[in-house]
Amino acid sequence: MSAVTCELCPRGCTIPEGAAGDCRVRVNLGGKLRATTYGRPSAIHIDPMEKKPLYHFHPGSPVFSIATAGCNLHCLNCQNWQLSQRGGEEMEEIYRLDPPDLVRAAQGEGCRSIAYTYSDPIVFYEYVYDSSELAHREGLANVFITAAYINQKPLRRLCRVLDAANADLKAFDDGFYRRVNAATLQPVLDALVTLKEEGVWLEVTNLVIPTLNDDLALIRRMARWIRDALGADTPLHFSRFQPQYRLRNLPPTPGETLDRARREALDAGLRYVYVGNVLGHEGNSTYCPSDGTLLIRRVGFLIAENRLTADGRCPTCNQVIPGVWQ
Amino acid sequence: MASVRVMTRTLKHLHRRELGFLGLIGLTGLLIALQLASGLEGLGMPEGGWRTIDRAALERRIESGDLRDLEAEWFRPSIGGEGTGRGPGPGNRP
Numbered sequence: 001m002s003a004v005t006c007e008l009c010p011r012g013c014t015i016p017e018g019a020a021g022d023c024r025v026r027v028n029l030g031g032k033l034r035a036t037t038y039g040r041p042s043a044i045h046i047d048p049m050e051k052k053p054l055y056h057f058h059p060g061s062p063v064f065s066i067a068t069a070g071c072n073l074h075c076l077n078c079q080n081w082q083l084s085q086r087g088g089e090e091m092e093e094i095y096r097l098d099p100p101d102l103v104r105a106a107q108g109e110g111c112r113s114i115a116y117t118y119s120d121p122i123v124f125y126e127y128v129y130d131s132s133e134l135a136h137r138e139g140l141a142n143v144f145i146t147a148a149y150i151n152q153k154p155l156r157r158l159c160r161v162l163d164a165a166n167a168d169l170k171a172f173d174d175g176f177y178r179r180v181n182a183a184t185l186q187p188v189l190d191a192l193v194t195l196k197e198e199g200v201w202l203e204v205t206n207l208v209i210p211t212l213n214d215d216l217a218l219i220r221r222m223a224r225w226i227r228d229a230l231g232a233d234t235p236l237h238f239s240r241f242q243p244q245y246r247l248r249n250l251p252p253t254p255g256e257t258l259d260r261a262r263r264e265a266l267d268a269g270l271r272y273v274y275v276g277n278v279l280g281h282e283g284n285s286t287y288c289p290s291d292g293t294l295l296i297r298r299v300g301f302l303i304a305e306n307r308l309t310a311d312g313r314c315p316t317c318n319q320v321i322p323g324v325w326q
Numbered sequence: 327m328a329s330v331r332v333m334t335r336t337l338k339h340l341h342r343r344e345l346g347f348l349g350l351i352g353l354t355g356l357l358i359a360l361q362l363a364s365g366l367e368g369l370g371m372p373e374g375g376w377r378t379i380d381r382a383a384l385e386r387r388i389e390s391g392d393l394r395d396l397e398a399e400w401f402r403p404s405i406g407g408e409g410t411g412r413g414p415g416p417g418n419r420p
Contacts, residue, residue: 002403002404003403003404004401004402004403004404005401005402005403005404005405006398006400006401007400007401007402008398008399008400008401011375013375013376014375014376014404015376016376018379018381019376019377019378019379020376020377020378020379021376021377022375022376022377024377024379026398026401027379027384028376029395031403032397032398032401033397033398033400033401034394034395034396034397034398035394035396035397035398035399036384036388036393036394036395036396037393037394038394038396039394040392040393040394087377087379087384088384088387088392088393089379089380089383089384089386089387089393090380090383094387094392094393096391096392125398125399125400126396126398126399151400153400154399154400
């Protein structure tokens with residue numbers, strides 16, 4: 001029986017018959033690659049949009065969130081490793097939710113969006129694409145929460161059915177990607193540019209891990225790249241690391257580190273820089289870049305106050321705040 | 327002076343009797359180090375590979391409907407392979 005080469009992500013796994021790709025869920029059976037988790041999520045939740053995190057996309061709305069087993073990255077700090085680092089056949093919980101059922105379930109729960117999230121949805125690409133196409137026909141939005149380790153052709157095709165994405169930029173350092181995520185940096189940067197070019201609303205998350213990627217010079221370089229390649233209006237979320245999986249030896253990110261990272265990114269010219277995973281932090285809220293007015297006050301994942309005008313402007317200076325607000 | 331003589335004698339004794347054993351320990355240490363180094367190298371390598379799976383378990387779960395055997399997109403037969411994959415591109419899925 002013949003081997004196949006997967007061309008979905010930059011790994012380009014060559015998979016012999018009866019084996020899986022590095023992601024564990026794309027399997028060569030009979031000389032053809034099979035998407036074994038199509039329509040078979042192992043995680044289903046209704047989350048606030050802020051949990052993704054997407055702060056400039058339908059704020060405060062519930063989003064129907066799903067994931068299947070498997071992932072094409074192997075992050076030492078993965079917070080969903082019980083899901084992402086297992087194949088479908090290893091999962092105890094598998095739900096049968098083909099695209100029409102998924103869209104109906106989201107509508108039934110009063111959600112206006114579906115999020116493909118938790119593990120990396122790249123590995124259940126076909127399920128995402130078909131569901132998203134159907135969701136669009138039914139007036140729902142699609143959000144893609146990803147590490148963006150995907151090849152250009154499949155990504156460009158997927159962008160046709162995506163409305164928003166939050167992409168992890170794990171560090172502006174190829175060595176970090178190799179050591180901590182078993183991946184490489186350049187394809188991720190290319191994917192972020194493509195998401196932007198294709199008109200998908202894009203926010204970027206950087207998880208700040210003490211001693212591994214918290215160097216301010218590195219953060220400055222990353223912020224400048226985002227400003228130049230994606231635009232100064234691209235929201236950037238600095239997220240607090242919590243020790244887990246294979247990085248339990250490191251402490252949680254100190255608040256001062258996150259403050260310094262945020263200041264660095266603002267100084268680099270980014271207009272919307274957030275701090276996540278720190279309850280009550282001022283960097284969790286949205287401010288007008290022109291006059292500093294507090295526009296959206298968040299407490300955790302909750303919207304405590306939203307002062308944006310209906311068409312997404314600052315109520316005091318009329319500055320347009322980029323995002324998808326309606 | 328006596329203790330130095332004892333030590334020298336012991337070393338000579340070791341040299342004669344245990345050199346092979348010490349060599350074996352050294353070689354084992356070297357092999358362990360090489361093995362660890364190759365493992366660490368693999369950890370940092372992003373290039374694609376493949377994983378063995380419990381095929382019987384997978385097929386059981388496909389048969390029961392827990393999983394699917396739907397043809398994926400974005401693949402091609404490996405060079406020199408005999409496969410007929412269409413990839414890259416959209417598949418003939420329902």
